[in-house]
Amino acid sequence: MxxxxxxxxxxxxxxxxxxxxxxxxxxxxxxxxxxxxxxxxxxxxxxxxxxxxxxxxxxxxxxxxxADGAGRVRQDSLGRASRLPRPLRRLWKPSNRVAVRNIDVLMRALPGSAPTLLVVGGGTVGNGVDAVYRDPRIQVIAFDLVGSPVTQFIADAHHIPLPTASVDGVLVQAVLEHVLDPALVVAEIHRVLKSDGLVYAETPFLQQVHAGPYDFTRFTASGHRYLFRGFEELAAGPVAGPGTQLLWSVDHLVRGLTRSAFAGRVTRLLLCWLRVLDRLVPAQYAMDDASAYYFLGRRREGGMSAPEIVAYYGGAQTKH
Structure with a gap:
């Protein structure tokens, strides 16, 4: 590692x-x-x-x-899905191919012989990003609000304890929905990145609450782009589309009807084929109904004007 x-x-x-x-x-x-x-x-x-x-x-x-010197420690670096039998694990949480593709682009674009990559909220190894932990060229620094086998320190992403312009890349996957002020966290990411630094982010849009009281916000495609307005866009789009979003909804509908999270999870396994529908929905419609979005960008100075972010929209509701 x-x-x-x-x-x-x-x-x-x-x-x-x-x-x-x-x-x-x-x-x-x-x-x-x-x-x-x-x-x-x-x-x-x-x-x-x-x-x-x-x-x-x-x-x-x-x-x-x-205070007691114990704190909170996350022992499972792969998450809940890792405790399932392998066939069920693949159905419950299939490989994030979008992340695999974008992480490959990110790693190839990181400069030098030993670039530094900061993983924000890296208490577990994210789905589809494990390649960064296997590449001996990349120097990974990771933190979270709890300790884990794949973090070196505990910190709050609103105030990252690293100097300005100190890392070459940042990975922030499924984290920004769990922070109180996403704009401040992205500003901190912008600060710690070197002038040509790269960021890769994945953030939910249409997903139900997870992590209970530590789940705060969601972003549309345009809102996600504006959040990263201090970056040049290299690639952006849905991580998972309407089929996956429907699967989340059915899972939580069953939880509500039965008052049982277990019943919802079983239903989710039985209806896992709904994810296939993501591939049948045209991109412009998926932009309006995605489960989550990704953004791959390069640090720059300046931002986006109001007219620019309005013009950015590329969903199915574009006026002709």
Whole structure:
């Protein structure tokens, strides 16, 4: 696995509040700036092998979550689907071919002999992106709000504890729906990327609530593009279309009727063939009814005007 050892990235880590360097003492990291509130405070704890670099006053994570030194640790780096028998696993969560294709483009475009790729919300290995962890050329740095075998530190994506212009690429898959301020997170991604840095994102549109109280927002194709207006678009479109969106809806309809998540999951397995309908829907209609969208882009300065984002729409409701 191409995860960079924590000892190699410690020099990159900065205070999430003021971005000053950190100093280490026992099981605590402290900000070196006398003007920073984290300089004279209890600092940032280290839980197990994970530094917890969270500005607790501006996060959904509380310092108390780590007060006993245990914190929260995600042991399963592949997610719930990995616990199913292989045939059922393929039906429940088939390979994300869109991600596989775009990750290949991303890896080929990353510059140099040892480019750095930051995985935002990388507590698990995302569907279709595992190639970045297998490529020995790519130096992967990953964080999440919980520790896991595939992360080096714990942090809040609203305040990434890395210096400006410090990474070559960013991967943020199925994360932006779980943050309170997606625009701020994307601004942070823009900040930590080098001038020609690349980003690959996948974000839901028509999906039911998942992760309970930590699910906050959705984006249309145009809304997703405007969110990444500080990037030149290299490719964008649906990750999964109306068939997959229908499958999600039936799953949750059955959950509501039966008051049983298990019944919904069984129904989802039985009706997994609905995903095939994605291939039958023309692209312009899929743009209006997709389950999720992807965006692959290159960092730039500037944004998009209101007329530009209105003209960006390419769905079936275009006026002729």
């Amino acid at each position: 191409a995860l960079v050892g924590l000892e190699r990235i410690e020099r990159l880590l900065v205070c999430p509040h003021c971005r000053s360097p950190l100093s280490a003492a026992r099981d605590v990291l402290s900000c070196t700036s006398p003007q920073c509130p984290h300089h004279a405070s209890a600092g940032f704890p280290v839980v197990g092998r994970w530094p917890v670099l969270v500005d607790f006053e501006r996060s959904v994570v509380r310092r108390e979550d780590f």
